[in-house]
């Protein structure tokens with residue numbers, strides 16, 4: 001059985017379909033997203049539908065899913081990228097998406113790798129991680145900066161490889177591998193760069209070129 005781990009999709013449904021074509025999976029294989037299914041890209045509802053409904057598909061919670069959950073409870077205001085996604089959904093579809101987001105896990109511990117959306121605190125076991133760290137929220141990242149003098153992915157020394165998304169660290173559409181054990185696979189698809197997947201257990205990279213700088217176009221507005 002193979003598992004395709006997919007970096008931050010951010011509504012880039014066509015590129016997700018391209019990646020699946022390239023992966024050539026079979027019936028009992030899994031397709032696991034690292035979270036941030038939504039916001040910034042052209043078709044957040046189609047990406048959410050895929051991870052809600054497709055056999056073998058599941059997703060982590062990303063900081064963007066959590067933003068929508070918190071907005072729905074009136075805890076924070078929506079910013080531009082949530083407003084864009086919100087208008088792509090029907091009212092019922094959005095309510096279903098929120099209910100789906102509320103049940104997403106903060107990490108997945110597979111035999112071959114640990115999956116997180118954002119960060120891992122290198123001084124804590126997996127069960128002791130703070131949700132803000134796992135999501136890579138502003139407060140989670142500033143906590144890590146206060147407590148460590150190097151980025152978490154350079155300090156991580158666990159036996160098991162980690163696959164994470166959240167930041168397009170290279171800014172050139174390429175994944176990064178740190179110390180042979182941390183795989184950083186958000187490659188900025190919504191900014192016109194690439195969608196990256198990694199197939200376990202072989203840690204084989206797959207890359208799909210983004211079709212356009214969706215968020216650059218959307219943020220510039222009509223005209």
Ligand SMILES: [Mn+2]
Nearest residue numbers: 036062063166
């Ligand atoms: Mn993120």
